[in-house]
Amino acid sequence: MTGIALGGGFSHPPEQAARAFRAVLEAVSRPGTIWTVEGAVPPAPLTVAAGTVLLTLADGTAPVHLAGDADCQPVRDWITFHIGAPLVGAEGAMFAVGRWQDLLPLGRFHPGDPDYPDRAATLIVLMNDLTNAGARLTGPGIKDAARLSLPEIAAFQRNAVQFPLGLDFIFTAGDRVAALPRSTKVEGAACM
Amino acid sequence: MTDQAYNFAYLDEQTKRMIRRAILKGLAVPGYQVPFASREMPMPYGWGTGGVQVTAACLTPEDVLKVIDQGADDTTNAVSIRKFFQRTAGVRVTESTGEASVIQTRHRIPEAPLREGQILVYQVPIPEPLRFLEPREAETRKMHELEEYGLMHVKLYEDIARHGEIATSYAYPVKVEGRYVMDPSPIPKFDNPKLGDCPAIQLFGAGREQRIYAVPPYTQVVSLDFDDHPFVASKAPHDCDLCGADESYLDEVIIDDAGGRMFVCSDTDFCAGRQAAGHRGRLSPAEVV
């Protein structure tokens, strides 16, 4: 285990997790809104926000899948040390972390069961940037319409059609976080 | 000061993570009941242990907490929950709906409009709206999966056949975003229209039944009804005897042995605010000039 794995966790877990959860709660409740979180300093390529979300929501009972270059030894060590989550394949993941291209195809992840749609995976997407531009979002949590710089459109439209099944997404860039639950309808231009 | 014998907001971090995950899935599937592993709380079931656990999972040190029981801030239940979080989370508390960032409630939605940045946490005794029609959990789960809500409509229609109107006046079932039928907890049906298109986040916790569900902000919530018997958000046909309000939900109070009675706002903060602003009702004390 490298030295880096031992650092970068919460220094005051109950308060920091509470504040981070509140930001994620608002983000999921109001799809497209962008919030900042802090507390985690995870190894690259994880963002501060992705690390903070994982520290807040994942643990030994919540298996995590690492996709693409997120599946590296420093990240594995950091998650094992700070979170204790089992690292698993896409099919068994409650949370998955990676860049958009590395998370595809989405069909590998569990979209929930018809009688237990809550058993769907949550995908934490590592982005370079996150802005209120691009795709047009409507649905629960959104007063009229919102805009968010999604990496594409079609995949999210296919996901929403499965409702109440479907994946839920948390986008992270630096210390910023936004969310797209399966209930959101997505239209319009993608930002790459 | 936080009591150092407890973790922040009483619950351990692993329990809070489990509840937090359930809340987020509830928001992603509005109106769907997410199972969770309810913990023993230092208060009996029936005292809102589900709501208390949801509140504990949401609170930050910066929050201002309000707790109401049937609209009142000063009942034993409301006072003890408020003290519990003062002691275990060190949060500020208030009786003002406008000042609160988190409001835990039993059986009412405040009269003052809620806003973005607020969370309303409901204490729920029986989360399953189909339970009195079908006692078996596996069956009701299947009914939700298949959107088989015909029995619920039959029940409401039997009300109309028997009483000439839908007699259900509390826990009146709603449909969320055209998909899941949900029990809004035993709020009076007067409050039902406030559930939909609300700027605040609404979370529901049932401790004994181990269910969490949610209504995100600005979500469509429709009370079940019929074309020939539309839903009516009724209240007692009176004005508040203390503040004169004609738009608030009223409690009937017996005031003497001769059967005298008065109607007062069930929302004590709303009523006190109106009285402080000079509004007066039928039984307000004579003005001192």
Ligand SMILES: [Zn+2]
């Ligand atoms: Zn009044």
